[in-house]
Amino acid sequence: QDILAKNDAIAEKNREFLSGRNIKTLNLVSSPGSGKTTLLTETLKLLNTDHCAVIEGDQQTSFDADRIRETGAKAIQINTGKGCHLDAQMIAEAIGRLIPEQGSTLFIENVGNLVCPAAFDLGESHKVAILSVTEGEDKPLKYPDIFADADLMILNKIDLLPHLNFDLDACVANAKRINPKIQPLLVSATTGEGMQAWLDWLAER
Amino acid sequence: QDILAKNDAIAEKNREFLSGRNIKTLNLVSSPGSGKTTLLTETLKLLNTDHCAVIEGDQQTSFDADRIRETGAKAIQINTGKGCHLDAQMIAEAIGRLIPEQGSTLFIENVGNLVCPAAFDLGESHKVAILSVTEGEDKPLKYPDIFADADLMILNKIDLLPHLNFDLDACVANAKRINPKIQPLLVSATTGEGMQAWLDWLAER
Ligand SMILES: Nc1nc2c(ncn2[C@@H]2O[C@H](COP(=O)(O)OP(=O)(O)OP(=O)(O)O)[C@@H](O)[C@H]2O)c(=O)[nH]1
Ligand SMILES: Nc1nc2c(ncn2[C@@H]2O[C@H](COP(=O)(O)OP(=O)(O)OP(=O)(O)O)[C@@H](O)[C@H]2O)c(=O)[nH]1
Ligand SMILES: [Mg+2]
Ligand SMILES: [Mg+2]
Numbered sequence: 001q002d003i004l005a006k007n008d009a010i011a012e013k014n015r016e017f018l019s020g021r022n023i024k025t026l027n028l029v030s031s032p033g034s035g036k037t038t039l040l041t042e043t044l045k046l047l048n049t050d051h052c053a054v055i056e057g058d059q060q061t062s063f064d065a066d067r068i069r070e071t072g073a074k075a076i077q078i079n080t081g082k083g084c085h086l087d088a089q090m091i092a093e094a095i096g097r098l099i100p101e102q103g104s105t106l107f108i109e110n111v112g113n114l115v116c117p118a119a120f121d122l123g124e125s126h127k128v129a130i131l132s133v134t135e136g137e138d139k140p141l142k143y144p145d146i147f148a149d150a151d152l153m154i155l156n157k158i159d160l161l162p163h164l165n166f167d168l169d170a171c172v173a174n175a176k177r178i179n180p181k182i183q184p185l186l187v188s189a190t191t192g193e194g195m196q197a198w199l200d201w202l203a204e205r
Numbered sequence: 206q207d208i209l210a211k212n213d214a215i216a217e218k219n220r221e222f223l224s225g226r227n228i229k230t231l232n233l234v235s236s237p238g239s240g241k242t243t244l245l246t247e248t249l250k251l252l253n254t255d256h257c258a259v260i261e262g263d264q265q266t267s268f269d270a271d272r273i274r275e276t277g278a279k280a281i282q283i284n285t286g287k288g289c290h291l292d293a294q295m296i297a298e299a300i301g302r303l304i305p306e307q308g309s310t311l312f313i314e315n316v317g318n319l320v321c322p323a324a325f326d327l328g329e330s331h332k333v334a335i336l337s338v339t340e341g342e343d344k345p346l347k348y349p350d351i352f353a354d355a356d357l358m359i360l361n362k363i364d365l366l367p368h369l370n371f372d373l374d375a376c377v378a379n380a381k382r383i384n385p386k387i388q389p390l391l392v393s394a395t396t397g398e399g400m401q402a403w404l405d406w407l408a409e410r
């Protein structure tokens with residue numbers, strides 16, 4: 001469809017620019033409140049924030065960009081208003097403002113939405129899907145497109161597992177049915193469990 | 206915009222039909238995995254399912270309609286494919302298939318999405334927003350449109366409160382800033398806490 005074709009063209013330009021400058025770019029997607037911002041802030045506390053930047057996407061408020069900036073990292077907040085996803089044009093403009101340096105890492109936190117961001121390539125090097133264990137093991141099958149092009153599925157909030165009926169094996173099996181190459185990673189952004197494996201994965205990309 | 210105007214015209218036709226037959230119609234909206242289906246199944250176990258029907262919306266699968274049918278209630282599953290919300294045309298067709306009886310209750314479970322369903326009137330008599338306490342107290346401000354026209358905000362999964370840093374007062378204050386008339390209701394769909402107040406609210410509509 002025309003909107004998507006236009007978006008993909010701009011995404012390709014973004015990708016060319018970013019990979020040309022060796023900028024590792026992650027598109028973090030998840031439902032509202034799965035822990036994207038918490039995971040990012042905890043991650044930034046463990047990295048050199050001089051070599052990181054964040055593009056934050058939300059309908060309203062700059063709460064998330066404010067939380068990111070508390071770590072010392074640069075952040076740009078995009079407010080989409082009624083819009084339900086970031087698109088490549090928004091990212092192109094944000095890159096123009098941020099001017100990320102060679103060899104840096106650019107995190108993009110997409111609007112909390114398990115549906116629409118799947119259709120909009122931003123020019124990222126990797127898509128990371130975050131599923132909170134509180135959401136249930138059937139979500140990869142019910143919202144397949146977002147897991148279909150994710151390289152990594154972070155299962156967050158594992159500290160709550162003792163209080164839930166979450167079927168971890170079923171969840172991973174469901175995700176692999178949609179995307180055999182997806183790699184699951186168990187994490188608690190609040191307790192720190194699993195953070196080292198996530199940092200290792202980042203470092204290897 | 207043209208798509209919305211078209212939708213609203215069909216929604217008005219739906220509303221005329223449903224209210225004309227005294228059919229109480231609830232549009233349940235929330236993020237993926239906040240507990241819409243669990244709440245509905247627990248609710249249906251406490252109601253006379255002969256006088257209830259459910260329209261289920263999901264990108265893929267009929268898991269939710271199957272779960273509803275286990276209670277004895279009639280359910281229709283709509284799969285939206287890439288679509289991120291139910292619209293009035295889909296509801297009109299579903300009503301045509303269900304033919305809900307006079308004085309019955311029609312539950313609509315929208316696609317898990319805190320953004321897009323806000324823009325699409327379905328012809329419901331009431332919009333019910335469900336926020337899981339695991340999602341965080343800032344969500345009403347970050348996703349304002351969905352709370353702006355909800356009559357009721359069900360705060361679900363309160364059984365998990367002892368293990369979370371959820372600021373209940375802040376959440377309610379945030380919701381009332383967006384919509385001074387919204388009524389908060391604390392519920393756990395799994396333990397049953399708060400279910401009587403929810404049934405009372407339903408009975409009074
Ligand atoms: N128990 C627990 N809570 C968590 C964890 N990670 C995040 N949270 C909580 O989950 C809530 C939502 O976290 P956020 O980081 O705002 O989630 P988000 O995905 O950025 O939300 P949006 O940007 O609005 O879509 C907050 O109350 C966090 O404290 C975790 O690992 N365990
Ligand atoms: N602890 C707890 N878990 C709950 C509660 N309600 C639902 N859940 C769990 O939350 C998960 C998701 O529940 P669903 O009913 O599928 O949520 P949903 O909103 O219908 O999800 P979608 O239709 O996919 O958007 C399941 O594992 C449920 O068991 C609750 O009150 N407390
Ligand atoms: Mg966030
Ligand atoms: Mg459901």
Ligand SMILES: [Zn+2]
Binds near residue numbers: 084085289321
């Ligand atoms: Zn969308």
Ligand SMILES: [Zn+2]
Binds near residue numbers: 290322
């Ligand atoms: Zn939409």
